[in-house]
Amino acid sequence: MPRASLIALLMAAPLAAHAQTSAPVTNGASQVNITLTGDNGGACVIDHPVAKAGPVTFAVTNKTATAITEIELQSNNRILGEKENLAPGLPTVTFTVTLGGGTYQIYCPGAKQETQAFTVTGQAAATPSGSIGTILADGTKGYARYVDDVVAGMVTAVARLKAAIDAGDLTKARNEYPQAHAFYERIESDVDGFVLPGFKATDNAGNLDYLIDMRASNLDPKVGWHGFHAIERDLFQTNQITDGTRQLAAELQKNVDVLDKQVKTLDYKPEDLANGAADLLEEVQSTKISGEEESFSHYDLVDFAGNVEGAQQAFAFLEPGLEKIDLDFTRRIQTQFAMVMKMLDSYRDPKVPGGYKLYTSEIKTADATKLSKAIQALQEPLSKIAEKVATAQ
């Protein structure tokens, strides 16, 4: 489609939108259904392209669209929410975001019309007021302090790692590596959107998460390999500290310092904590269970524990408010967390740096299913928290 007609289309959309009724509101969240079909060369059908300011839950169902596998909610190219791995026949997936008044874009790559306007009427959602809202808001402040503390701890640990590398002490560097990296695993979900000043959100050269934690499997050749795992390769695969390793450590320290400053400026909404916790569990499932995260050092169980701790902390700061919203539900999640923690305890080994056994192929073969099932049992209920806390009054 020529660019001009796309712009015309986007401009036309708000006019058409006035004829539409706002999305219905259930339990305080606007409910928008997006249905993907194979009609007319692939269509992304939004049942209500208009919603009132506040929490909006998007329920995405791929009915027959074989060319569309993902969908994003954007605000001027900033991704606010997205779902991948959509295909006909799979169950409906949902995501909830709190939106202020304005025009957003629903981006469906592969559809005939890839970008559609989504209009939110009214002001930005007011900060939740009343008792539950206040309790949750207090929780987010507590969580912000937790994140600050974790990143401060990482700054110190990375300095120790760098000192060992600078000194050319391979043994000491290998001991420091898992301890420094574990800090990152607790809060990595909060780093996802950080972009260095002057860079586009889509440029990995300015993507803090990329620069700090990218694995060999997802490298951007234009930007190259930086951060923890490039260091891990030197320390555990090539078994050599070179000038390149020192350069990597210096970069890492610089980027962690940037992160330290950034996180101190952050305010969180309650659903940010919930989504962050869910993201950390996804991290466990996608890269720790498989042993992909620490493919050279095999400290995956340290990272696993770090992700779980970060998720558990985010949940803990929501707990007081969440208990008032739905006590039974909160108890169920507490139980699942306890089971995961107990299981993780069985892998503790104080003699190993980081405090957990190495994730050997023997352990993986024997226990991967058990580990992933335990996390799945936690993931399901945990994924429902965001909508509950975002809609709390």
Add this chain to the structure above:
Amino acid sequence: MPTDNKFSNVHRRGFLLSAALGGIGAAAPHAATAADNEDSVDLTQQYPFYGNAEQAGIRTPPQRHIFFMTFDLTSTQRRDLQVLLARWSAAIAQLVKGETIGQVEPDRAEASGFDTGEALNLGPASLTVTVGLGPRVFTDTYGLAAQKPALLRELRQLPSDAFRPELTGGDLSLQACADDPQVAYHAIRDLARIAKVTGTAATKWAVLGFGRASAGKGQATPRNLLGFRDGTRNIKEDADFEKFVWLKDAPDWQRNGSYQIARKIQMRIENWDTNRVSHQNDVFGRHKMSGAPLTGTAEFDTPDFQKTKADGTLLIPDTAHIRLAAFENNDGLRILRRSYNYTEGINQYGFLDAGLLFISYQNDPAAFETLQTKLGSADALNEYITHLGSAVFFVPPAPPEGSYLAEGMFATA
């Protein structure tokens, strides 16, 4: 924009042999008639992926090229397997129409393409991609132990087995057949990417084949690399498909499925080529040129397995390939063969590295075992071939639109 990627205005047609004389009309949107199929290639022809019976690529008259690949599952999570089968299904539905599976040149310069692009404008080329599920899919790991098709299991050891581990087994199989080798290759390449991106499966072994070596209905019988017609007595009639190929008495999600057996069979080409033709004919039990049985004059003459020469010896020897394989000599047992020739250049000893990618479909893997036990023990051909690799899969039926392959097996448990 996606419309730019479509082939819809392209009519790339090629003709081979008698098709030039056949006066074929405008391109049919779907499967052409049997007469059209005979020795012709129409690159605009397409077969639908979705349906209510078997997957395409089994009964489908064999296309000219194949890329066959098996995969090992790398995830222990049921949902990953579900997502992979759903994403594969959606992608295959795109590919068989000659369309891309997503952006080739994404709007964001830093993004990598969803589709690798090498099949742009090549047309559907009769592409079919047939998906198989290996025995290890049906385990407690995925909560699918109870869903295992009744007769799915690893094949028992057979007299001809000389397997290399790296060419054997797999948890999933993809059989892509097309009249353009690049279309088949692209399909497998992009489907393998999806397996990697979703972290669900890793490639195991693969064979790129050419020159179909088994005839489908309405096709002239093609030849294998030993120069003989292959598939003269293959299953072609619907009644035989019903009887020997499809699972009928099975749970809904398995009905019209089949068992797929793939064998990589190396041929000792140089030895064969220097062999006297009378011996070659005796090895097969047929005449090389006409394909007629040694007891007849035309390809489709029924072999007379009792007929003797003047000296009292059998015209079709005891060890002839067609005698051992014939349904008359195996209690009526038949399997569908859908094989292709392959070559991988020259091997480490300086020999032509070539052979047959044997693929068969049957409603009981034991049918193959019975025939191969006999062939593997006594076939005169064994002097010239080695079975290097093997794998067995259950091939579920085609999904209806809006569903995905084997969705039904996730419905319970």
